[in-house]
Amino acid sequence: MHQPINVLFICLGNICRSPMAEAVLRHKVRAAGLEDRIRVASAGTGNWHIGEPAHPGTREVLRRYGIAHEGCARQVTLRDLQAADYVIAMAQDNLRALRQLDRGGVLDGKLALLLDFAPQAGVRDVPDPYYTGEFERVYELVNAGCEGLLEHICREHGLSAGTTA
Ligand code: 4NP
Numbered sequence: 001m002h003q004p005i006n007v008l009f010i011c012l013g014n015i016c017r018s019p020m021a022e023a024v025l026r027h028k029v030r031a032a033g034l035e036d037r038i039r040v041a042s043a044g045t046g047n048w049h050i051g052e053p054a055h056p057g058t059r060e061v062l063r064r065y066g067i068a069h070e071g072c073a074r075q076v077t078l079r080d081l082q083a084a085d086y087v088i089a090m091a092q093d094n095l096r097a098l099r100q101l102d103r104g105g106v107l108d109g110k111l112a113l114l115l116d117f118a119p120q121a122g123v124r125d126v127p128d129p130y131y132t133g134e135f136e137r138v139y140e141l142v143n144a145g146c147e148g149l150l151e152h153i154c155r156e157h158g159l160s161a162g163t164t165a
Contacts, residue, residue: 002037004036004037004038004039005037005038005039005085005086005153005157006039006041006083006084006085006086007025007038007039007040007041007084007085007086007088007149007153008041008042008043008076008080008081008083008084008086008087008088009021009022009025009040009041009042009043009088009089009090009114010042010043010044010045010076010087010088010089010090010094010098011042011044011045011089011090011091011094011126011128012044012045012046012093012094012097012128012130013044013046013048013049013073013130014042014043014044014046014049014073014074014075015044015049015052015053015054015055015058015073015130016054016055016057016058016128016129016130016135016138017058017090017091017126017128017129017138017142018042018043018044018090019042019054019058019069019071019073020054020058020061020062020069020135020138020139020142021042021088021090021114021126021142021145021146022040022041022042022069022071023062023067023068023069024062024067024139024142024143024146025038025040025146025149025150026040026068027067027068028146028147028150029150031161032150032154032161033161034154034159034161037157037159038150038153038159041080041084042071043074043075043076043077043080044073044074044075044076045075045076045094045097045098045101046075047075049073050073050074050075051072051073051074052072052073053072053073054069054071054072054073055129055130057129057133057135058129058135060135061135061136061138061139062139065139076098076101078101078102078103078106081098081101081102081106081107081110082106084110085110086110086112086149086153087107087110087111087112088112088113088114088145088149089111089112089113089114090113090114090125090126090128091113091124091125091126091127091128092113092124092125095111095113098111099111113125114126114141114142114145114146114149115141115144115145117145117146117147117148117149117151117152118141118144118145118147118148120144121141121144121145123141126138126141126142126145127141
């Protein structure tokens, strides 16, 4: 029996981008039959929206693509960072905030930007739809990043779709 692999997505408010990434990756993990192997969560670096459901724009885009979403906003803790195997930030300002939280190098080797896994997108940051309203564009970027991230995790851990051992 293997320990689950923990993926934690991070944005600022945990109501727009990181809950979308959480739902999209979980959907892909389920479709690949890997839900016993890969756990997915999200959190924000800020505390303004703790306890709130995802933004209506995020819920609407997920609904349109037939992707389930559960949960409500929370603020990241040092313990979350310790427990995660992959800490995936939506943008470079989230990376900087996470590095300020880090104690004792808990982030070493875990931290990446989501779009590092979608170099074809040609951008490094997932733009914040809280300000732009561009939830569809954000979905396309998040979907591409999650596709690449899942392939990366499967390669690193010798997993393939349908693996249950
Ligand atoms: P998110 O978007 O980081 O993608 O959840 C934001 C949500 C709320 C705020 C900023 C960004 N805010 O300033 O309240």
